Ligand SMILES: NC(=O)c1ccc[n+]([C@@H]2O[C@H](COP(=O)([O-])OP(=O)(O)OC[C@H]3O[C@@H](n4cnc5c(N)ncnc54)[C@H](O)[C@@H]3O)[C@@H](O)[C@H]2O)c1
């Protein structure tokens with residue numbers, strides 16, 4: 636917001652004095668105050684950026700102090716549970732437009748933010764019939780911060796994100812846990828010789844435990860649904876390995892490779908360097 640000059644005054648707060656002090660030193664807010672209700676005093680826009688399990692409590696703290704016509708949004712990784720936790724605490728005279736920027740790292744805290752974080756990333760908004768001018772302003776804000784914006788229903792968001800973000804995180808957590816258990820047997824070689832794929836898993840598995848505990852508790856149904864499907868596919872591959880069915884494995888990997896190539900060819904992976912790797916190398 637500051638990079639593009641999109642806000643008159645940016646006011647921040649956090650629970651701990653230490654975090655507020657770090658944010659003050661970094662200087663990305665105009666003012667850092669001690670409480671959430673002070674922070675939202677006179678605000679046109681309020682952004683809730685706490686773990687999804689804490690959204691309801693923060694909404695309860697600020698609800699009565701919101702000025703008429705203000706927009707309240709959030710950046711939580713789950714949408715249905717956040718709506719259910721936050722909406723009951725908000726007065727009728729504010730616009731509640733939940734959101735989720737699909738951008739982040741395994742790091743947390745004020746030092747982990749950087750102005751380019753949202754560039755060319757998607758931000759999903761869930762206006763759910765909320766006042767159109769307020770939604771249009773929020774869309775313009777995210778676009779001004781470099782994002783592409785998509786409007787979506789909360790349940791659809793939670794299912795899609797369960798496939799693309801939540802279940803993959805659980806798989807990474809599990810795989811790193813397995814390697815850690817095994818490292819006691821293999822004298823830490825598993826970690827020492829970890830190749831790039833596994834190193835990516837360790838990066839993901841270093842994400843904030845509070846954030847991810849809350850994500851799984853809040854997106855229980857979709858995650859269990861996708862985990863069920865994942866387990867079925869895993870069993871099918873396990874059986875192919877046990878029975879020596881190379882055709883099943885080859886066909887499966889051919890299908891998944893085509894998906895990755897499709898993403899790159901459609902220009903949807905802005906991080907992927909193009910070394911001509913999508914070509915055939917027989
Ligand atoms: N990190 C990511 O990759 C990412 C990406 C998109 C969305 N999100 C979502 O954004 C939200 C914030 O995540 P983040 O990565 O910015 O985390 P963060 O740890 O950097 O910030 C979270 C803040 O919430 C505060 N907090 C924690 N529990 C609280 C409570 N009970 N009451 C009040 N404050 C509390 C913490 O002190 C901290 O200041 C989460 O809902 C997360 O799901 C994260």
Ligand SMILES: O=C(O)C(=O)C[C@]1(C(=O)O)C=C[C@@H](O)C=C1
Pocket residue numbers: 711712736737738739740741799800801839
């Ligand atoms: O790259 C990462 O560290 C992330 O996992 C970021 C990531 C993701 O799954 O893509 C994590 C959770 C958020 O809700 C959005 C983004």
